[in-house]
Amino acid sequence: MNQQKIALLTDSCADIPQALLHRYDIHVVPLKLIFSDGEYADGVDITPTEVYRRLPTEIPKTTLPDGASVERAFARIREAGYTKVLAINFSSGLSGTHNLVRLIGEQTPGLEVAAFDTLSGSLGTGMTVLQAARWIEEGWTWEELLRALPPLMQDTTVFFCVDTLEYLQKGGRIGRITAVAGTLLQIKPIISFTEEGELVNTAKMRGRKAAMQKMVQLAAACVPRGIRFNLAVAHGDSPAELKEIRSLAQQSLPDYQNCMEGEIDCTLGAYVGPHLLGIGVQMMENALKAAGKEK
Incomplete structure (x- = not known):
């Protein structure tokens, strides 16, 4: 637990390696893929290799994380003793995930949630989440993080x-x-x-x-x-x-x-x-x- 009690939340499009997710206790909400045989949670019920294997015969529809999974993520964060959350998500220009997380975060009691739209994809989102994790580990305050993240994403x-x-x-x-x-x-x-x-x-x-x-x-x-x-x-x-x-x-x-x-x-x-x-x-x-x- 970091002294500031600041958690990190992102989505499955951030593509952060599992070892780093565990090291920094980064919480991830999965987007959804819908094939003809059912719905899959990105990285949970299906792997990228399986998606590539199926693409020649079927291109799935993709959807936002369901609201319940976002609510559960915030509940786990709160139960773990965190009081603040930096929610850093995939570009709103390509997905509604950021707005969904922001709205649910605003309605979650017991947590102060700051939601950031990276306006970027996999690498941009992942790099931003990991840099925020390093700063939290270094003891940066909530206010310092809120000031630093917008220019970090812009650059x-x-x-x-x-x-x-x-x-x-x-x-x-x-x-x-x-x-x-x-x-x-x-x-x-x-x-x-x-x-x-x-x-x-x-x-x-x-x-x-x-x-x-x-x-x-x-x-x-x-x-x-x-x-x-x-x-x-x-x-x-x-x-x-x-x-x-x-x-x-x-x-x-x-x-x-x-x-x-x-x-x-x-x-x-x-x-x-x-x-x-x-x-x-x-x-x-x-x-x-x-x-x-x-x-």
């Missing part, structure tokens, strides 16, 4: 590429013309997030090797020399290529404070299909200044 940038735009197109998240052109020419789009938390194309490269190199270049360009930053890489059904992009990232950005490695969850796997690769960077200077912690 977090994520890039990812997918093997095909087929699944994003079928989900209505990317235009049909872009999807067809990318498939025919083996063009690999590099995608990021707008300020509103929606997906946007930032570059197009021919082939995955070139896309990996471009993503690393884009990420490195976000990090000013001498600044403190976190690094993250992730994959969906491509563990060998994860090692490759991690090596490229660490060569280009060797001075990172922390490096998170994630595997894309079931929900995002259903959105984008197999073979996603991603990289994220998170600058900490403005957050530290906001909290009065700059050195």
Whole structure:
């Protein structure tokens, strides 16, 4: 138990490794996937590998966590002796999870809940939750955390590429013309997030090797020399290529404070299909200044 009695709550799209969830006692509410044979809780009743295996024959619908699971999460947090909660969730531009958690948090007696919309995806959300966990472990106050998190999220940038735009197109998240052109020419789009938390194309490269190199270049360009930053890489059904992009990232950005490695969850796997690769960077200077912690 940390002295401030501050808990962390996020959703299954944060893609934080299990060992870190346990270390920091991070609470997770799962999103839902609906296949023809029933409903599954992301990461609880079904794994990403199982989702990828089923995608060629059926693309599931995805839904928010049910209200009861969010209520139970807050109840467990309260029963564990926490009095405050930082709820840090997946982009509201792609999911209503943030608003659901915020509304239930406001109605939960005995807890002070501050809900944050990362306006980012897997890596952006996961990096933010883990940095908040480190600060809590260091003894930061509730007020310091509330001041630091908005600039931390604003200074977090994520890039990812997918093997095909087929699944994003079928989900209505990317235009049909872009999807067809990318498939025919083996063009690999590099995608990021707008300020509103929606997906946007930032570059197009021919082939995955070139896309990996471009993503690393884009990420490195976000990090000013001498600044403190976190690094993250992730994959969906491509563990060998994860090692490759991690090596490229660490060569280009060797001075990172922390490096998170994630595997894309079931929900995002259903959105984008197999073979996603991603990289994220998170600058900490403005957050530290906001909290009065700059050195």
